[in-house]
Amino acid sequence: MTFLRSKNPPRIAVLDWMMPGLDGVEICSRLQDKPNNQLTYTILLTCKSDKEDAIHALDQGAHDFLSKPVHVGELQSRIAVGKRLVEANDRLLELDHLKDRFLRVAAHDLKNPLGFIITMSELLTDENFPEMRQDQDKHLDAIHDAASKMLGQVNDLLKVSTIKEEKEEY
Known part of the structure; x- marks a missing residue:
């Protein structure tokens, strides 16, 4: 989590729901509360496929949600969407x-x-x-x-x- 709150954090984060320490959903929630307006686009990966899980993750601040196993092409496309949104957010801030x-x-x-x-x-x-x-x-x-x-x-x-x-x- 400290890496995502560093001076120059990554602008796109692909997180697993289940991780040691903080889980991916909690990280998404905390990133949503960060004080600056710089967007870190988050994609949450999980074995969970239930719609309620996706809704919970998105409600907690995840920007996207993918169930495993992940198709590499789909992940690349979703990262490209995240990049466009990050760039648009930066332009709006400017x-x-x-x-x-x-x-x-x-x-x-x-x-x-x-x-x-x-x-x-x-x-x-x-x-x-x-x-x-x-x-x-x-x-x-x-x-x-x-x-x-x-x-x-x-x-x-x-x-x-x-x-x-x-x-x-x-």
Whole structure:
């Protein structure tokens, strides 16, 4: 089990149900609870052929289940399926990371003008700063410019979303 939780664990594990120590089902269950999102695709091999056993193994976290004796070609095909799923999971994690970075940048870019708008509007309404009212038109123009910049950024974000939706329709 420690090998499967190492720094660079195998991405596909073919396990026997009956093993000394932890059995294959328990290992599948523990892998399912691991803290990182990296997928280790598990194929459980067993002499058991009862449907309830397969259901139990799959419910406990096994991704696939094969009864012995195993046909080598079938095992190779199921490993290939596991490889595709691991690669797809890795790509999803990568895209999720990119999305998070993008959202942090977008939030930062919106936060600065929003902070300016809030500060300026508070100063314009604060009785302790009458000098702000003398240049009220200039300050209102600055607030308008900051709000327009934010609206442009929001529209750009919506365009990205619209482009993605249009691509998905094809």
